[in-house]
Amino acid sequence: MALWTKLTKHTSPMATEGLQSSEWERSRISNQDVNLLKKLGFMKKENTLIFPGEESYPTPRIGYRALAKANKRADDLALELAKSEKAREKAELESASVESLRKRLHDAENALSECIYQQIAREAGIAARLELQNHRFVRKTSQExxxxxxEDDRLLDALSLLLIYGDEARQRISDAKAGFSRLFPYFFPKTEEPNTFAALAKRFIPKEDLGLALRQVIRVDAHVRWEPQVEGMMRIEASFPQYETKVIESVGAKKHVKVVGEGV
Structure with missing residues (x-):
């Protein structure tokens, strides 16, 4: 105040009025600052500024509607978070399922490839065996x-050829059996004809020459008995080991002989 009095004495009225207004403005700002500090909880004591504790700080005032809106927003965010968490867990399960399915598919593909490889190898082996049989037929029959x-398929073509050779073999076996059946009574008159073709064929393949044995006359039993029949003819009886007793007739000097009886 002393300074203020001195200034008012040595200054003009206009200057004095300006100083009064600035002093009033300064004092006004100081009062506002003091009020703000009081509201914030600061205290001034003997040129010392005392800060308030954490519990002394004022909390901002929030309206009821804003608080309700904030709570609703928080609840919505919590629900969305829960849904997101469930979606994440579901996605992880599906991802694991997809990975398992992918592994199973890979294993199935490998198994299928292995099966196809084995099938191809087996078909190749079967085709080779069929072709071998066909070559044997050609060597035995000299007919190809x-x-x-x-069909442009190795297995099917080999099978088709084998069917042809099989039909040919069956037909020739049937013909051979019919021929052996006709000859059997002449070669084996006292033996029953076998039922199977294999047994019948073996009878015609002995160790000795069957044709030579048939043509040879081993011996004639008893004495030759002449029985006059008609003029210029005679009748004799002879016995051979392989045959029944035969009746032989000789005609005149031409020595024409014919065999009459069973097994002829």
Whole structure:
């Protein structure tokens, strides 16, 4: 105040009025600052500024509607978070399921490839065996067949040729059996004819020469008995080991002999 009095004495009225207004403005700001500090909890004591504790700080005032809106927003966010967590867990399960399915698919593909490889190898082995049988037929019969319309498949073509050779073999076996059946009574008159073709064929393949044994006359039993029949003819009886007793007639000086009886 002393300074203020001195200034008012040595200054003009206009200057004095300006100083009064600035002093009033300064004092006004100081009062506002003091009020703000009081509201914030600061205290001034003997040129010392005392800060308030944490519990002394004022909390901002929030309206009821804003608080309700904030609570609702928080609840919505919590629900969305829960849904997101469930979606994440579901996605992880599906991802694991997809990975398991992918592994199973990979294993199935490998198994299928292995099965196909084994099937190809087995078909190749079967085709080779069929072709071997066909070559054996050709060597035995000296007759080779060709397919008119091949299937362009090794296994099917070999099987088709084998069917042709099989039909040929069955037909020739049937013909041979019929021929052996006709000859059997002449070669083996006292023996029953076998039922199977294999047994019948073995009878015609002995160790000795069957034809030579048939042509040879081993011996004639008893004495030759002449029985006059008609003029210029005679009748004798002879016995051979392989045959029944035969009746032989000789005609005149031409020595024409014919065998009459069973087994002829």
């Amino acid at each position: 067949y060709q397919l008119e319309k091949p």
